[in-house]
Amino acid sequence: MKGTVLQRPGRWLTWGATAVEVRATLPGDEFLADPDIVSTRAVTIDAPPEAVWPWLVQMGSGRGGAYTYDWIENLFGLDMHSADEILPQFQHLAGGDELPLGKNGPAMRVEVLDPGRTLVFRSVDGAWVWGFHLRPNRAGTRLISRNRIALALRAGPGRATYRLVMEPGSLIMERRMLLGIKQRAEGAS
Structure with missing residues (x-):
């Protein structure tokens, strides 16, 4: 039903996040x-955030990758090859830039670009918003990833399948991505 956000407490949708961040x-x-x-x-x-930021701006298909399981990404034709170094040619991102998701996937448009703080993408169809937020803290940086998704399937077996398969699958991939960024940024500092 429209308007009911499926932000259930639990690890699938809130892994690593504090209640305040959620x-x-x-x-x-x-x-x-x-x-x-x-x-x-x-x-x-x-x-520090400035050591994390370069890893975020170079992400993308045919760019620095997604720091996940490349072999899974590439099963879907996403052309992901996760970089283990800062790639200077992909450090110049601007608001309005569109990054494709593979050769046939929808583009993700840069909607918010606040260097060292916030990077937000929105799919060109408007159904997905993905934000990365850097917050300095005593330990260094909190990297918060927020996904907001509108589903075409409002009810029925398709929606149940999405919840049972895609939500845990997205956790597996995003957890790997966040830990991949952490490993790379800490190694480069």
Whole structure:
């Protein structure tokens, strides 16, 4: 049902995030005001935000990858090859830039670019908003990832399948991505 956000407590949609982070309104939330699913996941990185930022801006298909399981990404034709170094040619991202998801996937448009703080993408069809938020803390940086998704399937078996397969699958991939960024940023600091 429209308007009911599936932000259940639990690890699938809130892995690593504090209750405050889960409840927080973050830049980019306004681009999809009435999502069906919201995930907020986070990790603490022992490095300052400026050491994490370059890893975020180079992400993408045919760019620095997604720091996940490349072989899974590439089963879906996403052309992901996760970099283990900062790639200077992909450090110049601007608002409005569109990054494709593979050769045939939808593009993700840069909607918010606040260097060292916030990077928000929105799919060109408007059904997905994905934000990355860097918050300095005593340990270094909190990297918060927020996904807001509108589903075409409002009810029935397709929605149940999505919840049972895609939500845990997204946790597996996003957890790997967050830990991959953490490992790379800490190693480069």
